[in-house]
Amino acid sequence: MMLAGLDKPQSGSLLFAGRELNEPTKTAAIASDRITLPDFLTAHQIIDLSVSAIDCPWPHELVKGFSFTAFLNTRFDALSSGNQKKCQLILALMRKSPYLLLDEPSAALDQTSIEHLLQLLDVYLNDKPNGQIIITCHEPAVFIEHGFKCVSL
Amino acid sequence: MSFASVKGKLEQYRAFMSYRYLAYTFELKQLLLQLKSFGLIFLVVLGSSILGLVLLLFLGLGKIIDSTDAPAYGAQMALFYLLLQSVMLSAIKSAIKNSKQRLFQHTIACPSWLNIADIKLLLISNGWLIASLLIALDLTWAQWIKVPHFFVFMFIQLGLGIVCLYKPSALVYGFTLSTLFLFTPFELSPLIYLWVLQLSFF
Numbered sequence: 001m002m003l004a005g006l007d008k009p010q011s012g013s014l015l016f017a018g019r020e021l022n023e024p025t026k027t028a029a030i031a032s033d034r035i036t037l038p039d040f041l042t043a044h045q046i047i048d049l050s051v052s053a054i055d056c057p058w059p060h061e062l063v064k065g066f067s068f069t070a071f072l073n074t075r076f077d078a079l080s081s082g083n084q085k086k087c088q089l090i091l092a093l094m095r096k097s098p099y100l101l102l103d104e105p106s107a108a109l110d111q112t113s114i115e116h117l118l119q120l121l122d123v124y125l126n127d128k129p130n131g132q133i134i135i136t137c138h139e140p141a142v143f144i145e146h147g148f149k150c151v152s153l
Numbered sequence: 154m155s156f157a158s159v160k161g162k163l164e165q166y167r168a169f170m171s172y173r174y175l176a177y178t179f180e181l182k183q184l185l186l187q188l189k190s191f192g193l194i195f196l197v198v199l200g201s202s203i204l205g206l207v208l209l210l211f212l213g214l215g216k217i218i219d220s221t222d223a224p225a226y227g228a229q230m231a232l233f234y235l236l237l238q239s240v241m242l243s244a245i246k247s248a249i250k251n252s253k254q255r256l257f258q259h260t261i262a263c264p265s266w267l268n269i270a271d272i273k274l275l276l277i278s279n280g281w282l283i284a285s286l287l288i289a290l291d292l293t294w295a296q297w298i299k300v301p302h303f304f305v306f307m308f309i310q311l312g313l314g315i316v317c318l319y320k321p322s323a324l325v326y327g328f329t330l331s332t333l334f335l336f337t338p339f340e341l342s343p344l345i346y347l348w349v350l351q352l353s354f355f
Contacts (some may be wrong), residue, residue: 001256004260006259006260023263024264025259025260028261030260034256035256035257035260036253036254036257037254037263038172038176038254038257040176040179041175049168049169049172049340050260050261052164052165052168053165053168053169053172053261053262054157054165054261055161055165056165083163091260142213
């Protein structure tokens with residue numbers, strides 16, 4: 001949360017690529033269950049709002065890739081936990097931030113979506129030379145198999 | 154900063170604000186739904202006296218303005234109004250701040266936008282301050298000069314609203330100190346009373 005600028009540190013500063021970061025929310029994108037999305041809006045409205053507020057292109061490819069199109073007009077609170085997770089991931093990935101923080105990204109996701117996520121992560125850092133992807137999860141096997149470095153906490 | 158980037162920022166801000174209004178109205182509707190059953194009882198019991206209650210609100214404000222003869226009484230009335238305002242704002246605080254989706258807001262907007270949105274929604278929610286403003290607008294210039302304490306009172310109303318949103322624990326200390334002060338046997342001018350009230354809270 002601190003890395004994403006959502007919690008304020010009591011002291012000290014955050015360094016990204018050796019430089020102090022003043023606006024972490026612009027440099028780091030996060031997908032986490034702790035960020036409660038507006039459950040009174042549809043997934044389409046939430047994506048629309050984020051696209052307008054952060055000024056990025058509409059994530060057509062991500063929506064299609066996660067097979068989420070059919071659920072765009074469903075209210076967020078009526079989505080299954082897997083689809084809620086997909087919505088969180090779409091919101092984080094569409095920002096194209098150099099630092100991507102994913103909290104339990106595979107939880108509640110079906111196998112096809114996990115494979116699609118891994119494909120997206122493979123190419124995510126191609127245009128971000130100083131970028132990093134940080135994943136926290138209880139079942140890291142799928143990510144370790146894919147080449148992610150595991151650090152136990 | 155170029156014109157295009159300013160325009161872009163404004164559009165982003167507008168999108169964020171429209172979300173905040175939507176969240177605010179949604180949460181208020183939810184609150185009203187919860188109060189629906191109580192509302193019917195209130196309507197039956199107090200239905201005929203609602204107009205009287207509104208008049209009483211303005212009458213009380215009149216007492217605060219015209220408290221030169223009994224400044225302690227005026228200050229007690231002011232404290233009572235501030236207490237009612239704080240209770241009301243505490244009840245709708247989560248709707249004003251959209252507390253449930255606070256982290257989500259941080260992901261789409263800079264912190265200053267969140268504060269601006271909070272203050273805007275606070276201003277439209279604070280019926281007590283709006284009533285004071287209506288009275289202040291009705292005063293003539295000569296009357297304004299005679300009642301400077303009323304403007305201190307309005308400033309406290311605004312400040313207390315902000316305290317209620319961001320540092321509610323300060324309300325407890327503020328109200329305790331103010332109550333202790335108001336019931337001490339001093340006779341001060343209305344302006345000094347309200348300055349002391351202000352000092353207790355901020």
